[in-house]
Amino acid sequence: MQFQYWNERIEKMPRAELEVLQLDRLRAEIGFALRTPFYRERLAAAGIAGPGDIHSLDDLRKIPFTGKSDLRQGFPYGFLSIPRHDVVRLHASSGTTGIPTTIYFSRDDIKNWTDNMARCIYGAGCTKDDVFQNMISYGLFTGGLGLHQGGEEIGMMVIPSGSGNTARQFKLMQDFGTTVVHATPSFLLHVETKMKEAGVARESLSLKKAFAGAEPYSEDTRRRIEGLLDIDVYNSYGLSEMNGPSVAFECQCKDGMHIWEDGYIAEIINPDTLEPAADGEVGELVLTILCREATPILRYRTRDLTGFYTEPCPCGRTHRRLRRIRGRSDDMLIINGVNVFPSQIEEVIMGMKEVGNNYLIVVEKDGAMDRLTVKTEIGEDIFMDDSRPLNALKERIMQTLQVSISIRPHVELHEGGALPVSEGKAIRVQDLRPKDI
Ligand code: AMP
Ligand code: ZN
Numbered sequence: 001m002q003f004q005y006w007n008e009r010i011e012k013m014p015r016a017e018l019e020v021l022q023l024d025r026l027r028a029e030i031g032f033a034l035r036t037p038f039y040r041e042r043l044a045a046a047g048i049a050g051p052g053d054i055h056s057l058d059d060l061r062k063i064p065f066t067g068k069s070d071l072r073q074g075f076p077y078g079f080l081s082i083p084r085h086d087v088v089r090l091h092a093s094s095g096t097t098g099i100p101t102t103i104y105f106s107r108d109d110i111k112n113w114t115d116n117m118a119r120c121i122y123g124a125g126c127t128k129d130d131v132f133q134n135m136i137s138y139g140l141f142t143g144g145l146g147l148h149q150g151g152e153e154i155g156m157m158v159i160p161s162g163s164g165n166t167a168r169q170f171k172l173m174q175d176f177g178t179t180v181v182h183a184t185p186s187f188l189l190h191v192e193t194k195m196k197e198a199g200v201a202r203e204s205l206s207l208k209k210a211f212a213g214a215e216p217y218s219e220d221t222r223r224r225i226e227g228l229l230d231i232d233v234y235n236s237y238g239l240s241e242m243n244g245p246s247v248a249f250e251c252q253c254k255d256g257m258h259i260w261e262d263g264y265i266a267e268i269i270n271p272d273t274l275e276p277a278a279d280g281e282v283g284e285l286v287l288t289i290l291c292r293e294a295t296p297i298l299r300y301r302t303r304d305l306t307g308f309y310t311e312p313c314p315c316g317r318t319h320r321r322l323r324r325i326r327g328r329s330d331d332m333l334i335i336n337g338v339n340v341f342p343s344q345i346e347e348v349i350m351g352m353k354e355v356g357n358n359y360l361i362v363v364e365k366d367g368a369m370d371r372l373t374v375k376t377e378i379g380e381d382i383f384m385d386d387s388r389p390l391n392a393l394k395e396r397i398m399q400t401l402q403v404s405i406s407i408r409p410h411v412e413l414h415e416g417g418a419l420p421v422s423e424g425k426a427i428r429v430q431d432l433r434p435k436d437i
Contacts, residue, residue, distance in 0.1 A: 001252055001314075003123075003251070003252060003315045003316065004123070005122070005123065005317075006119040006123060006154075007115075011119065011317045011319065012317060012318055013262070013318055018261055021262055022057060023056065025262070025290040025291060026057070026060065026288065027052075027054050028051065028290075029288070029290050029292070029296050029298070030043070030048065030050075030051045030054060030296075031050075031051050032082075032292075032293050032296040033081065033296040034050065035081040036074075036079050036080065036296065037074075037078055038070065038074045038078045038079055039296065039298065042063075042066075045064075046064060047062065048062060048063065057265070060265060060267075060299065063298050065274070065301050066297055066300050066301070067300075067301050068101060068241075071102075071297075072099045072100075072101060075099045075100070075102065076102060079296070079297065080294060081293065081296055082106055082294050086107075086294070087104045087106060087294055088105060088106060088110060089104070089105045089110060090102050090103065090104050090105070090140075091103050091141070091145075091240055091244060093240045093241070093339060101241060103240055103243070103294075103295045104294040105292075105294050105295070106293050106294045108293060109292045109294050109295075110149070112291045112292070113243045113244070113246060114150055114153050116150075116243070116260055117146055117150025117153070117245065119249075120245070120246050121151060121154055121211075122154055123249065123252070123258070124211070124234045124249065124250065124251065125252050126154060126156060126180055126209065127155075127156075129179075130157075130179045130180050130209075131156065131157045131176050131178045131179050132147075132151040132156040132157065132158050132159065132178070132180045132181070133173060133176075133178040134147050134148050134151065134160055134161060134162075134181075135161050135163055135169055135181050135183040136162070136184065136187075136214065137162060138162050141244075142238065142240045142243065142245060143182070143214055143244060143337075144162065146243070146244040146245040146246060147182045147211065147245055148160055150246065157176070159172055159176060163187065166191060166194040167194075167198060170194075170195065170198060170200045173205050174200075174204055177206045178206060178207060179207060179208045179209065180207075180209045180210070180211070181207065181210045181211070182210065182236070183211075183212060184212065184213070184215050184336060185212040185213075185217035185225065185233075186215065186217075186368050186369050187368075187369075188210055188212055188229070188233070188368075189221070189225060190367060190368035190369055191229070192225070192228040192229055193368060202229070202230060207229060207230075208232065209231055209234065210231050210232070210234070211234050212225070212234070212235060212236065213235060213236030213238070214236075215336070215337045216324075216325050216326070216334065218324070222235070233254075234249065235249070235254075236248075236249050236250075236257075237249070237325065239304075241287075241297055241300055242287050242300065242302075243292065246260070247259060247260070247287070248260070251317060253313055253314055255309075255313070255321070256309045256322060257321060258313065258317050258319045259320060259321070259322050262290070263290050264289060264290060265287070265290065266285060266286070266308075267285075267287075267299070268281065268282075268284065268285060268306070269286055271284040271305075277307065279308070279310055280307055280309070282307040282326060283305065284301060284302065284304065284305055284329045285306050285322070286299050286300065286301055287300050287302055303330045303332065304329075305325065305329055306322050306324070306326060308321065308322060309321040309322075331343075333363060333431065335363060335407055336369055336370045336407070338406055338407055340405045340407065342361055342428055344405050345359075345374060345401060345405065346359070346428070347404070348397070348400050348404050349376050352393075352396070353379065354378060354379050354382055355397070356376065356377030356378055356379050356416045357416075358376070358417075358419045358421065359374065359419070360374075360375040360376075360427075360428060360429075361373075361428055361429045361430070362375065362429075362430045363429070363432065363433060370433065373410040374397070374401065374409045374410070374412070375411075375412040375414060376397065376411070376412075376414070377415065377416050377418060378393070378413050378416065379416070380416060393413065394411045394413055398410075398411050
């Protein structure tokens with residue numbers, strides 16, 4: 001196989017040299033962190049007064065972990081390390097409402113992110129001859145603009161089609177000869193079904209590749225999409241706290257995602273003991289971003305469960321490969337690519353006085369897409385045989401939830417006492433999607 005590299009020197013840098021670069025960049029990042037109120041306090045408590053207190057990469061372990069709740073507490077500007085007028089953009093985590101986790105970018109931060117993204121896309125074999133249709137949400141979510149910028153950097157023609165509307169997506173693919181797409185894996189499976197329904201012949205499309213990410217999926221799902229659409233599918237991993245996509249991406253070998261270690265320090269920990277996992281073992285990924293001046297985040301607990309490959313990749317890149325994400329070490333659900341915490345749903349429904357005390361969140365597959373149903377019991381003063389107030393209540397729950405979690409759920413109302421009550425810890429979430437990862 002002929003491999004191509006966006007930045008061969010960095011991508012194939014010997015590990016010893018890479019570690020020297022990481023240490024340098026870690027010190028610089030600590031310099032930025034010390035300008036934020038949050039880290040000034042945190043780092044001082046850990047005995048780190050300046051970058052000079054970091055003597056080796058092992059000293060990273062002196063720094064306490066940062067979690068999502070820290071980012072929320074620091075909202076809006078607690079993690080900003082440069083003057084506000086030097087910020088050129090902000091992004092937020094998908095599905096976040098209430099207090100979002102917001103990330104700020106300087107002009108250089110955007111340049112770095114774009115360059116990393118180009119490295120991923122080029123490494124997957126794309127060139128400026130490709131036509132790239134970005135079928136994912138734009139806006140605060142990083143998946144839209146992230147891949148968009150990277151595609152343009154390479155010189156591909158980018159079609160910012162956004163998510164949904166399959167009929168329009170097919171039309172664009174046919175009119176402009178799209179060769180590469182980016183979408184969630186569930187949407188890609190759905191595209192195939194819709195293609196059949198709409199009578200779109202595979203031969204009328206020029207598709208060759210897809211980037212799939214934003215939610216967990218199995219190797220079987222990858223193969224299924226590849227078979228159905230006759231394309232190569234590359235796994236793309238990222239999270240808004242760490243810029244978004246471009247954290248780790250598969251090369252042409254399609255066997256694990258190279259994490260760009262000149263831009264991140266990656267650790268795998270045991271989520272229970274918080275101690276480092278053994279080489280190659282699966283645990284929680286902890287990331288420190290290295291080249292971001294506006295929002296430094298050190299030792300961020302991603303909650304994503306994965307591990308490193310221990311053997312080198314045939315492509316010759318020295319940056320380690322991450323395994324497919326196995327799941328999460330917290331209760332966050334990813335529904336059609338959107339992050340949802342059960343507590344967000346609880347907050348909405350328990351805040352409505354017409355709603356009774358018991359509820360159940362059910363997530364299942366509806367064809368290729370995920371389907372969220374929220375079942376609630378109704379309060380004592382509403383009667384099941386009076387459909388008008390019931391329908392109004394259902395609609396109101398749906399709408400309020402949609403505002404809060406960015407997804408329109410199905411809502412089922414049940415009589416008081418009708419939903420199952422468990423004897424031990426309440427079971428509020430039933431995730432019935434097949435677990436084949
Ligand atoms: P967001 O901050 O909205 O971009 O969401 C980031 C989260 O999406 C990650 O922490 C993962 O849980 C999930 N995610 C993103 N990409 C992938 C992927 N390729 N495989 C599995 N999960 C992913
Ligand atoms: Zn590789």
